[in-house]
Amino acid sequence: MKLAPIDYFILALYFAFVLGIGWRLRKKISTSGDFLLAGHAVPVWITALAFIAANLGAQELVGMSASGAKYGIMTAHFYWIGAIPAILFMGIFMMPFYYGSKARSVPEYLKMRYDEKTRAFNALTFAVMTIFSSGISMYALGLLLHLVLGWNFSTAVLCSAGIVLLYTFLGGLTSAIYNEVLQFLLIVAGFTPLAILSISKAGGWSGIAERLRAITLPTGQSGDVMTHAWKYMGNASQNPMGVELFGMVAGLGFVLSFGYWCTNFLVVQRAMAAPNMSAARRTPLIGAFPKMFIPFIVILPGIAALALAHMNLGYDLPTKNGGFDYDQVLTTLMAKFYPAGMLGVGLTGLMASFMSGMAGNVTAFNTVWTYDIYQSYIRPGAPDRHYLKVGRATTVVGVALSIGAAYAAQHYNNIMDLLQLVFGFVNAPLFATFLLGMFWKRATGHAAFSGLITGTVVASLTWGLTIAEGKGGVFGVVHEFPSVMAQNFWIAILAWSACFAVTVVVSLMTRPRPEKELEGLVYGLTKIPADPGAKWYQRPAPLAVAVAIIVILLDIWFA
Amino acid sequence: MLDLRVPSGFFFTLLGLILLGMGVFAPDTRAALTEANVNLYSGAAMLVFGLFLLLMAYRATRSHS
Numbered sequence: 001m002k003l004a005p006i007d008y009f010i011l012a013l014y015f016a017f018v019l020g021i022g023w024r025l026r027k028k029i030s031t032s033g034d035f036l037l038a039g040h041a042v043p044v045w046i047t048a049l050a051f052i053a054a055n056l057g058a059q060e061l062v063g064m065s066a067s068g069a070k071y072g073i074m075t076a077h078f079y080w081i082g083a084i085p086a087i088l089f090m091g092i093f094m095m096p097f098y099y100g101s102k103a104r105s106v107p108e109y110l111k112m113r114y115d116e117k118t119r120a121f122n123a124l125t126f127a128v129m130t131i132f133s134s135g136i137s138m139y140a141l142g143l144l145l146h147l148v149l150g151w152n153f154s155t156a157v158l159c160s161a162g163i164v165l166l167y168t169f170l171g172g173l174t175s176a177i178y179n180e181v182l183q184f185l186l187i188v189a190g191f192t193p194l195a196i197l198s199i200s201k202a203g204g205w206s207g208i209a210e211r212l213r214a215i216t217l218p219t220g221q222s223g224d225v226m227t228h229a230w231k232y233m234g235n236a237s238q239n240p241m242g243v244e245l246f247g248m249v250a251g252l253g254f255v256l257s258f259g260y261w262c263t264n265f266l267v268v269q270r271a272m273a274a275p276n277m278s279a280a281r282r283t284p285l286i287g288a289f290p291k292m293f294i295p296f297i298v299i300l301p302g303i304a305a306l307a308l309a310h311m312n313l314g315y316d317l318p319t320k321n322g323g324f325d326y327d328q329v330l331t332t333l334m335a336k337f338y339p340a341g342m343l344g345v346g347l348t349g350l351m352a353s354f355m356s357g358m359a360g361n362v363t364a365f366n367t368v369w370t371y372d373i374y375q376s377y378i379r380p381g382a383p384d385r386h387y388l389k390v391g392r393a394t395t396v397v398g399v400a401l402s403i404g405a406a407y408a409a410q411h412y413n414n415i416m417d418l419l420q421l422v423f424g425f426v427n428a429p430l431f432a433t434f435l436l437g438m439f440w441k442r443a444t445g446h447a448a449f450s451g452l453i454t455g456t457v458v459a460s461l462t463w464g465l466t467i468a469e470g471k472g473g474v475f476g477v478v479h480e481f482p483s484v485m486a487q488n489f490w491i492a493i494l495a496w497s498a499c500f501a502v503t504v505v506v507s508l509m510t511r512p513r514p515e516k517e518l519e520g521l522v523y524g525l526t527k528i529p530a531d532p533g534a535k536w537y538q539r540p541a542p543l544a545v546a547v548a549i550i551v552i553l554l555d556i557w558f559a
Numbered sequence: 560m561l562d563l564r565v566p567s568g569f570f571f572t573l574l575g576l577i578l579l580g581m582g583v584f585a586p587d588t589r590a591a592l593t594e595a596n597v598n599l600y601s602g603a604a605m606l607v608f609g610l611f612l613l614l615m616a617y618r619a620t621r622s623h624s
Contacts, residue, residue: 006581013574014570021566024566041560178561181563185571186570193601197595335590337597338590339588339597341602
């Protein structure tokens with residue numbers, strides 16, 4: 001792919017705008033709360049789009065179109081099953097406790113609800129995790145730009161990280177959130193034409209279905225396996241993902257998805273930046289509307305690419321080392337469908353997605369480091385001015401550490417794989433801790449901590465004792481899964497169940513906390529303020545019902 | 560507080576004008592796999608979206624004052 005001067009101009013224009021927004025917002029920062037929490041003053045349509053954009057990193061765009069080409073429309077389960085229900089639950093049931101507790105972060109909520117050690121465990125693992133995930137996505141972007149455009153890895157990584165650093169340093173969380181909205185709009189503008197062009201070229205949905213039939217039939221699978229999301233879910237051996245219904249719904253749809261959307265501070269932080277409880281609850285619910293349509297611009301082009309590759313048009317699926325390199329599907333499509341000009345917009349959209357993901361990580365890391373680690377354990381009781389300074393310095397350190405992680409990923413690929421695995425172990429049980437904490441006033445701090453540790457151990461043991469596609473099984477093989485994805489889902493299910501069971505049992509053996517201390521933190525002891533000023537369509541329940549109806553229709557349409 | 564619709568509106572208006580200009584003055588700039596004048600259509604859509612954001616922002620300032 002070769003870029004014309006006009007494409008570089010569009011990229012530069014975008015850089016100018018994100019930096020300009022950061023510059024304009026710099027004067028709003030006078031306390032650490034302004035910098036790290038956006039001063040609870042961001043309009044709800046902005047927090048809602050940022051809520052979705054912070055999760056819509058470059059890895060997600062590239063990975064979802066790759067999965068589209070690999071697994072077909074089943075990939076949409078990552079949205080319709082693996083995101084929407086959890087987002088609705090978060091807005092309706094969990095946000096009242098997060099926002100009502102006045103906690104500044106998710107780990108801080110854990111401290112208020114449980115105890116210091118549970119907070120420390122969560123804060124430390126979260127801080128390490130955000131650094132590595134932003135480093136890994138930076139590495140992925142650098143590699144992609146190197147492969148596709150021949151750009152130098154270091155230049156690409158340092159430039160994009162430098163711009164994120166500048167605008168988050170200037171305007172803190174507000175600047176990150178405002179830019180995430182611009183980035184989200186740009187992603188939609190940059191990729192919608194690609195979806196339209198590639199799908200119509202492949203003959204529309206029915207044309208694609210017909211061509212894919214000719215591709216999948218010879219492999220021994222059913223002809224329509226790539227164009228049905230539900231039809232082949234009954235049996236893991238019949239669908240390309242190798243996952244069965246229970247593993248999908250319980251593993252992805254319940255444990256992993258609720259664990260991410262309801263407890264990950266990266267997304268929760270966006271909702272917490274809203275000006276009041278009502279807006280905080282609406283943030284995820286409004287965000288769910290665009291979220292459920294993202295498959296149309298990221299997954300469908302991937303599916304279309306597979307069809308196009310078999311039409312003798314001069315488009316081939318990208319390859320690397322003799323196998324298909326699905327991660328390049330999105331960029332190779334862009335090269336074939338976008339002329340100079342629009343190509344610049346598409347590439348800028350990709351850059352924008354990377355930046356929104358990275359800024360999400362950096363701002364969440366900032367807050368957790370400054371409030372939950374530095375202010376709690378290193379230097380408590382300093383004047384607020386000091387924490388503002390620490391917050392700013394942490395931005396620089398966080399970006400520097402991410403860059404370090406990106407280079408580490410470049411050199412030690414295996415270690416990074418292992419790290420991501422370990423993070424999965426830590427994340428899987430987390431939702432049990434929150435669920436019990438918010439809805440069962442009897443749950444205690446010792447119980448939460450021992451539940452989390454047990455869950456993490458169970459996750460590692462499950463991985464060590466089972467094997468899938470040659471992965472895992474280091475302690476011996478008790479069971480073999482049809483795919484790594486099925487293995488991951490089952491690791492999550494078992495870790496969650498273990499954490500849930502241990503938390504319940506230990507809670508019943510330890511002394512409960514007095515109810516007075518739990519007001520505002522637990523269901524039944526928290527007044528959820530009615531919102532008399534809100535119109536009916538601004539209330540959480542009607543919004544959630546609308547989202548649920550549309551998602552069910554989408555599922556039926558692609559069943 | 561900065562009204563985000565203003566910078567976003569300007570950004571998409573500019574982007575739309577650039578692409579529209581490309582579509583009109585360099586209509587032969589085509590991609591390998593499509594006959595469509597991609598710049599023209601996407602540019603027009605972005606321009607409309609940008610102007611819409613600016614209009615919304617303008618209406619908001621008027622109703623405030």
